[in-house]
Each structure stands twice: as C-alpha cells, then as structure tokens.
Amino acid sequence: MIETVIHGILLGGLYSLFALGLSLMFGVMRLTNIAHGDQIVISGFMGIAIAAAVNINPFLLILLLVPCALVSGYAFQYFVLNRTIGKDPLPSLVITFGLSIIAQNLLQEIFSANPRALDTGGLNTMGLNLGGDTVVGVLPLIILVCAIACTFGLQWMFAHTALGRSFRAVSDEKDIAELMGLNSARVYSMATAIAFSLVALAGLFQSMRTTVSPTDGPNLLLFAFESVIIGGMGSFWGTFLGAMTLGVAQQVGFHFDPGWGIWFGHLVFILILAFRPSGLFPKTKG
Amino acid sequence: MSTALVEVSNLNAFYGDAQVLFDVNFRLGEGETIGILGANGAGKSTFMKSLTGLVKVDTNSIRLRGEAIGGNAAGEIVRKGIAMVPEGRRLFPSMSVEENLLMGGFAKRKGKWNLQEIYKLFPILKEKRNQPSTSLSGGQQQQVAIGRALMSNPDILLCDEISLGLAPVVIKDIYDSLPSITADGMTVVVVEQDVNLAQRCSQRLYCFQEGRVALEGKSSELSRDQISEAYFGI
Amino acid sequence: MTRNIVAAVVAVGLVILAASLPFWGEAYWMHEFVMVSCFFVFAMMWNLMAGYGGMVSVGQQAWFGLGGYFMLALANLGGVNPFVAIVLGAVLSTLIALPMSKLAFRLQGGYFAIGTWVMAEVVRLTVANISIVGGGSGTSLTAFRGVSRALRENVTYWVALVAVVATIVLVYLFLRSKQGLALQAIRDSEVAAESQGINVARMKLAVYLVSAFGCAIAGGLYFVSNLRISPDAAFSVNWTAFGIFIVMIGGIGRIEGPVIGTLVFWLVSHYFSDYGTWYLIGLGALAIMMTLYARQGITGLLDRFLGVDLFPTRRVFVARKVEAKPAPAARVYNETAGVA
Secondary structure (H helix, E strand, C coil), X not given: CHHHHHHHHHHHHHXXXXXXXXXXXXXXXXXXXXXXXXXXXXXXXXXXXXXXXCCCCHHHHHHHHHHHHHHHHHHHHHHCHHHHCCCCCHHHHHHHHHHHHHHHHHHHHHHCCCCECCCCCCHHHCEEECCCCCEEEHHHHHHHHHHHHHHHHHHHHHHHCHHHHHHHXXXXXXXXHHHCCCXXXXXXXXXXXXXXXXXXXXXXXXXXXXXXXXXXXXXXXHHHHHHHHHXXXXXXXXXXXXXXXXXXHHHHHHHHCHHHHHHHHHHHHHHHHHHCCCCCCCCCCC | CCCEEEEEEEEEEEECCEEEEEEEEEEEECCCEEEEEECCCCCHHHHHHHHHCCCCCCHHHEEECCEECCCCCHHHHHHHCEEEECCCCCCCXXXXXXXXXXXXXXXXXXXXXXXXXXXXXXXXXXXXXXXXXXXXXXXXXXXXXXXXXXXXXXXXXXXXXXXXXXXXXXXXXXXXXXXXXXXXXXXXXXXXXXXXXXXXXXXXXXXXXCCEEEEEEXXXXXXXXXXXXXXXXX | CHHHHHHHHHHHHHXXXXXXXXXXXXXXXXXXHHHHHHHHHHHHHHHHHHHHCCCCCCCCHHHHHHHHHHHHHHHHHHCCCHHHXXXXXXXXXXXXXXXXXXXXXXXXXXXXXHHHHHHHHHHHHHHHCCHHHCHHHCEECCCCCCCCHHHHHHHHHHHHHHHHHHHHHHHHHHHHCHHHHHHHHHHHCHHHHHHCCCCHHHHHHHHHHHHHHHHHHHHHHHHHHHCEECHHHHCCHHHHHHHHHHHHHHCCCCCHHHHHHHHHHHHHHHHHHHHCHHHHXXXXXXXXXXXXXXXXXXXXXXXXXXXXXXXXCCHHHHHHHHHHCCCXXXXXXXXXXXXX
C-alpha cells in the first residue's frame, strides 16, 4: 500500500506540471484553454520528432522547446485569445475547443494513431532502492523535483516580483490596473507564455515517462482540471497538493482494478466538488 | 486665471447607444483645485473616466498642454501625468497596503512622491504596510487609494467621490490632507456630492446636471441658491 | 400578419411533403435524414444552453449516450417498444441530469465546461464497466427482431421528423414565452435579471434539464437507427464538437442558426467525409474563423447584408437594447475596459 501511495505521489508530480499552467491562466484572466491537454501531447510529439531527426539528449530538448513555447504562448494570447477576453467565456472556449479537435486530428494524420515514447537512453527504467522492496523510478523522481521547483517558483514570483503583482492586479481589478499604467494585453500574454512553457515541459516529461498518442489530450486536460479543483483555487501549492491527491487516488484505484483507476480519480474529484467545493487546500491568495 | 493645463471642448461621451455627456466644456489651470458637483447620474464619473481614458471619446475633445489626448489608453494617460482616485477606492484585494502603493508607481514618473513621502502623509499606512488592504478601515483604504494615485507623481490628481461612505470625522481627515498634496503645485479635481466640502476645498466649481455643465464659477462667489438650482434643477 | 400566415402554410406544407417521403423517396434519403436530425436536435439543445442560457457545456454527450443506452436497455432487456423506449430513456437521463446539475453549477465559465466533460467521462467509464449492456465493446439492439426492415425504417424516419419539428416549434414557443424572455435577460446580465425578480438558478436548471432531455432523445433516435451501440461511440466528445461547430457556423443565440449550421454540416460531411480527419479539421477551422470574425454565424451575416430574418424572434434584440440603455455609472468601467 505504501508503494501505491509513493507511486501516486510521483504521478502527482507529473499532474501538477499539467495543472499549473491551467491554474495560472484561469487565475489571471479567467480563461480556460480546452486545448491544454492537446498541447501537452503536441509538445511530446515535437520532442519525439526532433529526437528522431537529430540525436539529442532529451533534457537538451527541454532547453530547446520551452523557449519556443514561451514565444508561441505569448503570440497566441496576444494575437488570438486577447480578442476573445470579456465577460462571456464562450468565444475562448469555442476557439480552444476547435483547436483541440484540429490538433488531435492533425497529429493523427502526421504520426498515426499509435502511442509513441521519447527515448531517454534507459533513464526511464532506472530505479532507486528505498530499502526493503520499495523501488522508485529515477525519472519520476526528477519530474517530482521539477514540479516542486516550478510550484515554488510560480508562488514566489506571484508574491514577490513586479510581474507577479501585475498578474494579481489584472486579476483583481483589470481596469484599475490599466489606470496604473499596466497594459493588460501584455500581462495576459505573459501569463499564457509561462503557462505554455510549463505545458511544454510537462509534455516532454510525459513522453519520456510513458507514451503519448494523438487522442490523449482530453484526458490530460481533465487530470489537470481535477487537480486544480481538488486543490482549491487559492494558491499554486493548492494545485500541487490537488495533483498529489489525484495521483494517489488513481494509483489506489489501479491497485484494486486496472479498469477503475481513472474512474476512481474522477470519483474523488466529484466527491470533493460535492462536499468541499472550495477544494482541500483553499488557502486564500496573497 | 492661470494658463490652461487641461482644455476640454465639446466633449460628448456615450455608453453604448446612450449619450451620457453633452458638449461639456471645461478648463483646468496649472495648480488649481477644482470642485465638480452633481447628483447621481449627472455624468461626473463618466467625465472623470473620459479624462483618464477609461471611456473612449473624440481625440480632440481633451487637450493636455495643447496635446490631444482624448480616447488615449488609460496607461498612456497616466504616463502623461493624470492619475485618478477611483470611486469606491477599488484597491487590489489580493495585495498588501504597500503592494497597492507600488502598483500606483508602476508608471514611473519623476517627482516628489515615493513610499516614504506617502507614509509621511498617512503615517498609519506605514504601520499597516504589510497587512492585506482589505483588512483596513474605510478611511484607511481611502488613504491607500490616494497614496496609490500619488505614487505615479501626476501633474493632475482626480479624486472621484473620496468622501463616499465614510464617517464625517474620517472625511475631515481625508480633506485635511489635500493642502499637503497641493502644496507643491499639484492640480487637483475633486468630484463631490457634498456642496460644502466641494466649495470649501476648491477655487472654482463646475456643476453637472444630466450630462451637461449647468453652472461654473469661482467657489467663493457662487451662492447657495445658484448651486442648488444647478444641482437639483429647481 | 398575412406574412406569418403564409409562412405557416408553407411550413405545414413542407412538413406534410416530408412526412410522405417514405411513399415516394428512397430508403437511403430517410436514413440520411434520421442521422442529420440527430445532429440537429443535439445542436438545438447546445444552442439553448450556450446561446440562451449562457452555459457552455462540453459534456452534452453524456445525455446523448445515456439516451441511447437507456433506450437499448429498456428495449432489449425490458421488452419495451424501442420508439417508446426513446422517450422513456430520455426521461431517465433527465433524472440523472438533475443531481449532476447540482455539481456542474458549482463551477463557473470555462471550469463549468470542463466539469461537464468530466461527468460525461464518468458516465462513459461507468457504462463501459456494465457487462449487461456489453461493457467496453458495446452491444446491438435486438428488439427489432421480427419487424420488417421497411416498417422499422419508415417509423424511425417519422419519429425523426416529429423530433425535428417538435424541437423547432417548442424552442420557438419557449423563447417567445415569458420564461424565454427571462432567459434572455439572464444571458444579458444575471445581476440585472436577478434584481427584476427572475429566479436565475431555477431558469438555468430548467434549461440544463430540457437540454439533457433533448440530447437524450437525439441519442435514443440515433441508436434506434444505427442498431449498434458502444461507450466510445455513444459518449464521444465529437458529438459536442459537431454541436458546437453547427451552432457557431450557423449562428448562436438564434433558432435558425442550428438549421443553417446543420445544412452546412450535412453538405460538408456529404461531400468531404471521404477525406477522413481533414473534414473535421476543416469544420473546426471554420468554426474558429466564424467565432473570431463573424460571431453571429451565417445567419448573422445574412441578416446584416440581406436583411433576411427567418424566424421573427426579434424580441431578443429589443430586450438587449433596452437593457443596455440606462447606463449605471459603475458598469461603464467594465464595458469600456473590457476589450484589450
């Protein structure tokens, strides 16, 4: 059982990388990117494609793809999504949903429907013995450390930097923030740029750890979303802990019956929504 | 009268299809303190929002030192030296007192005002600088809002109903701080529903009624009857 | 007034003509009509939710699939006539939608959308684990054994026609009713509507349930015609994708939107479905373009450039203008700063 929980926590590390970007975009501008999960998959496939063309260390791929995601996230928000910002969530939802469908089908055209993985040169099979029979994978451990670092970084940035203050300002009172001289279009674009970088990182890790296939996106979106809601929308640590909870719930479900693992994760989400709608860790912001 | 710092001519403002301001003419001299009076819905707030770029208006209808700035983005206008204390304070609830003030200094302009000066003006804010802004009393929040606007070192400070919802004692405190703000030649526009307050703190008065300027004149020369007529339309 | 009577006569004529199709048309046409009508009813329901109720759902496939499965279970296991089972199944689906709505309404905006999707997934995974209806691989509708193929196809066609006409007429009457007007007030401003004594929560619940019922009817009908059901087909998010594309291309917040949108969808799928995934990509791209550059869809463009208005639901637009005029000062802020 302890092993199941440990695996759940490690899985939660990956999920929190999925969830942080979603949490950031919703927190700053009440925007929900339905193509979020598909972008994780796209990033994985891009890594696989590049690795197939040139022999490159997967961690160098991160250094290559994350800056690309930063730029494309900024541009996508600035030129497309900013046109849809407003009281009505419909336009941004329709656009990102449309992109999600397009992405899944394009990936299927290009890469076929088969699942693929990014070659890590054996890293994904390396294990670390924790004493007794408990062995944890080195790669999941790296991912978890990375997730903790990202969560800490985001939380620190929000609390202590001018950019973080700008994020909070446009989230609190957009027009007053503009009155102070902020350009909310640029602030929004920065938020999406950071969210996209996290997505790129998450996608590469996902394809290293297991596999990606063109239609994985929606499930990954749902896991990210469930992590955010389970954690409560107060802080990034809430999201992180929500992801841990979801990871453990799914692993426990898998432990009993492989067919019910994901279902059990959904069930925990629904129970939280029913009985603790403000999440398990609703620390207020600030 | 001093040279015009802000010249508003034939300003019309709309909300959707509805016209809210009709041919408003308005002059603001360097270093003046102006009061704007009017009932609810007379167009005072919309006028303030036109000046700060939150309501889009014709470019030429507002000139700052001769430059047409009507309809400029709010961010550009604050960099040109017009800052506003918005109606209802509108502090950033997720931020501490000091963070709110820092936000006000986002548009960096040179000048006297910085955190130290604001804390000198409102000492209580220094004590509470790390507290969430939402934990402050109404009067203290108003001080944060004023300090936040001052942080951009504006040439012109617009105060939209800063007495709203505050106790008389607190209102007096707030208004008593105005002289130290105007001492260095800052130009101030005070929007008020309270005739006495507006008349006392200003050199000139404008009365708005149904989106038009119904009366203007020197504060000391306007009679109560004149003001009542322009205010209530009776 | 006379224009309305002419329109009504033409409409009744068209319906009678359509109803006689089995006596002169080909079976292939009837099958095509049944398929398209399922998409149409589904799109009308999505339009009701998003275009009038202001609720963007990505989980309507839950009700479509449940409608199909309940119909199948009632017919196969309970011996109920499949056509009766469509309606009974829709009622059962709506009963399940009631507690689900309580959960969904705890979420707002985009999170409501994804929340409904999670619930659809929960339903899919649950059904996929119920072996009596075939589990993950699904099962076939066997209740039609012994019924002649022609009779089954004709009745299915008539039921589809009734579903289409009833959907249009009921939605139209609903939108012109007092409740419909209240709904549009909510879409324009929930706060303002609430202050005028409209019970926003109850109206939203009603729309949610009606929409679930309609989608379940579409699902039941689809699988009566298709005879084979599986969780992946019944609960596919593509149902909602097509619904959204149809509405956004045709025109959201108008009854004629889904009508035009379904026609476009039918043409595209008829002529381009051989291109496989590319036609889905094309539909998605078209919907995105419409959302960015012509938010009111094709009907909006027709209205603007030709002055054509198929269904006089003009009260929609009157209601909006009246709402916008008395400008409370506080709202000017939000409106002007709304677009970056």
